[in-house]
Amino acid sequence: MYCTNTCILYIRWQIVFCSFTRRPQGVNMKLKLFVDLRVFVLVLRLLVRHKNTSPKLLAKNISPKLLAELANNTHWQVREVVAFHDCIPQGVLAQLAQDANWRVRLAVARHINTPPAVLADMATDAYWSVRHEVASNGSTPPAVLATLAQDAAVTVRQAVSSNGSTPPKALVELAQNADQRVRQAVFGNGSTPSKVLAKLVQDANWRVRAVLAQKDSTNIPPTIFAELAKDTHWQVRLEVAKNASTPLNLLKKLSEDSSSKVRGAVAKNPNWQEENRD
DSSP, X not given: OHHHHHHHHHHHHHHHHHHHSOOXXXXXXXXXXXXXXXXXXXXXHHHTTSSOOOHHHHHHHOOHHHHHHHTTOSOXXXXXXXXXXXXXXXXXXXHHTTOSSHHHHHHHHHOTTSOHHHHHHHTTOSSXXXXXXXXXXXXXXXXXXXXXXXXXXXXXXXXXXXXXXXXXXXXHHHTTOSSHHHHHHHHHOTTOOHHHHHHHTTOSSHXXXXXXXXXXXXXXXXXXXXXXXXXXXXXXXXXXXXXXXXXXXXXXXXXXXXXXXXXXXXXXXXXXHHHTOO
């Protein structure tokens, strides 16, 4: 009987938190949240104190009062889950931004509703993973992003390079960063000025140039894309040949490329196939 009840509780816990926990794109929810039986039993006890005890309904209509109560729970796993909730009040987010556990602060830094002022304060967090989330958050003020562009952690600078709110001046500086991953991220940022792209097309690392070759050619000056089509590294030319937005005049030149892989990519390019359809 004990095992049966435990299984039921376990299922109810998953229904509640799988339903209302916000899962950011590209991030898998930690399975450890479902491992510690003591934690989910404790949360369920808190849930049943409220009039609405239906797990599914609580998941959809969880009250700010309940979130505030859970935000003060002694278990950091519970506070972390609260910080992911879509409907968490900004006041509770501000509270959890000061949490002693870095995982809870990370969840706050990742939340789309965290106030800019709170994100600004979190930009100096001792943990680089928290600063990384601040640098990735679209609500982070541009001035804060400019400061994080000088962060000692490569992953933080990389996140700043990818953030669409990063000031152009900061992107210019990041385009000269010693780490190729940072420069690649600058290439992928839609806010990167054309003059920066013109410099990066001459980057010594072919992987950096290849990232630019993957972008929509309509958003890149024609002269820059033409340079990529003549790149000395075949894998850069390969990316140009694979790009569905590559102009036909460049595809024609690449169809005679010395690399069979580049020629093969041209043959599979939808624009080329459409033009040469019998």
